Amino acid sequence: xxTLSQRTIDAIRSNESQLLASWSVNLEASGASRDTRxxxxxxxxxxxxxxxxxVAGSATGDTGSVASNEWSETRAFLEKLSRSRALQGFDSAHxxxxxxxxxxxxxxxxxxxxxxxxxxxxxxxxAISEMLDTLGMHTIRTFQKSREEVIARQQEELxxxxxxxxxxxxxxxxxxxxxxxxxxxxxxVMESLLQRIVDTGSEIAIIDITGVPTVDTLVAQHxxxxxxxxxxxxxxxxxxxxxxxxxxxxxxxxxxxxGIVTKANLADALALALKRSGYQVGKAS
Amino acid sequence: MRxxxxxxxPVRSEQxxxxxxxxxRKLAVECGLRLVDQTKLVTAASELARNxxxxxxxxxxxxEVVEEGSxxxxxxxxxxxxxxIADVKLAMTDGxxxxxxxxxxxxxxxxxxxxxxxxxxxxxxxxVTICKWN
Ligand SMILES: Nc1ncnc2c1ncn2[C@@H]1O[C@H](COP(=O)(O)OP(=O)(O)OP(=O)(O)O)[C@@H](O)[C@H]1O
Ligand SMILES: [Mg+2]
Numbered sequence: 001x002x003t004l005s006q007r008t009i010d011a012i013r014s015n016e017s018q019l020l021a022s023w024s025v026n027l028e029a030s031g032a033s034r035d036t037r038x039x040x041x042x043x044x045x046x047x048x049x050x051x052x053x054x055v056a057g058s059a060t061g062d063t064g065s066v067a068s069n070e071w072s073e074t075r076a077f078l079e080k081l082s083r084s085r086a087l088q089g090f091d092s093a094h095x096x097x098x099x100x101x102x103x104x105x106x107x108x109x110x111x112x113x114x115x116x117x118x119x120x121x122x123x124x125x126x127a128i129s130e131m132l133d134t135l136g137m138h139t140i141r142t143f144q145k146s147r148e149e150v151i152a153r154q155q156e157e158l159x160x161x162x163x164x165x166x167x168x169x170x171x172x173x174x175x176x177x178x179x180x181x182x183x184x185x186x187x188x189v190m191e192s193l194l195q196r197i198v199d200t201g202s203e204i205a206i207i208d209i210t211g212v213p214t215v216d217t218l219v220a221q222h223x224x225x226x227x228x229x230x231x232x233x234x235x236x237x238x239x240x241x242x243x244x245x246x247x248x249x250x251x252x253x254x255x256x257x258x259g260i261v262t263k264a265n266l267a268d269a270l271a272l273a274l275k276r277s278g279y280q281v282g283k284a285s
Numbered sequence: 286m287r288x289x290x291x292x293x294x295p296v297r298s299e300q301x302x303x304x305x306x307x308x309x310r311k312l313a314v315e316c317g318l319r320l321v322d323q324t325k326l327v328t329a330a331s332e333l334a335r336n337x338x339x340x341x342x343x344x345x346x347x348x349e350v351v352e353e354g355s356x357x358x359x360x361x362x363x364x365x366x367x368x369x370i371a372d373v374k375l376a377m378t379d380g381x382x383x384x385x386x387x388x389x390x391x392x393x394x395x396x397x398x399x400x401x402x403x404x405x406x407x408x409x410x411x412x413v414t415i416c417k418w419n
Contacts, residue, residue: 180303214306214324216331217387245324252325253332253393254379 004058008124011113012055020047022105037088053077066134079142086146095143099136165196171203172273178211186222197235204273205230208266210241220255227260240269290350296334297343305334305346316357317419325397326417332390333363333413341365341411358418366410
């Protein structure tokens, strides 16, 4: 347990502008404040605000436990900072550096303040160091969490992006499936396909599995369920992209795809769909 | 027959099933399996890996590149220390499932590979070995 003495806090208060100046010199030296992603005035505002919160927090709080109430405002500030840095694409080192680069100016200040009292100097240096370290760690943790949120969101977006439902013709939808058909994704795929069938009033849906490397019993089960659901809605389903090696594997597995129309490729499936819809496709002579 | 190369792979999660498939495919290519046989082996690995996760509560896949004369093959062992299979004959029946599957994983796998053996004891675990030659 250590706290900053009143004398230290007063010293920080009365030397605020000086501290801010040398802090921003330090930040600039590292290139952190020159980055165009953050405006100069925004940066200045952030340093000023952080120093203010630091003084306010350390006037009452224990420097070793940022989890306590006295630090809640500081924590909120750092969390906001980390989050915005994460969104702007900075790395965690950059974000932590924002705090750690304040050490030098504060140490210099204390050295001057306690020039004649080495014992108290050591004491206060430790307190400040501990405080900045815990705040820095908190920033990194928050930053990490924000990054993970960003990644999770991107994965979800990818999940939806990789399963487009494409309108091939009036009344004909295609669903090119690509990659691993894990249960989570297949669910998303199935739902969006069924919804699009309703929205467009389509009569034929082509599920293309050219991009699916392995068709095992689980994938087959998903396909069968999807086809059944499509039929229940009064539409027809065609599965295309059944390559020779997949066809042989399906036979050996003992999967019963009877009653399901399958085609080797999407072109054949489209030709069949058009024919069924009453279209005739031929070369213009 | 001498083992050429061996390795092991955890099979604990849905993600591991994907990884097991990728490892199986890479090794199958190395063993010179034709595309059809690669696909069959990878599909078999997918079935067994998923059973290991779902029913076995997670386990491991040991792999071994084997050679016999001029022939090369890939042997995979899926083992877990789960509940085991009480009635192996029943489990090896087309269409029988204790869960929500199609009940084709084990029997289908046996048809997809050249060698298949299943050992299981209730309360001890399950061990399925498959092998495919080029
Ligand atoms: N590793 C295992 N541990 C315990 N029980 C197993 C294991 N593997 C298979 N079983 C049992 O054997 C049954 C048949 O397995 P199989 O893989 O053939 O079918 P499934 O997994 O139920 O369905 P599918 O594989 O077709 O999706 C399973 O339902 C399960 O009860
Ligand atoms: Mg199975």
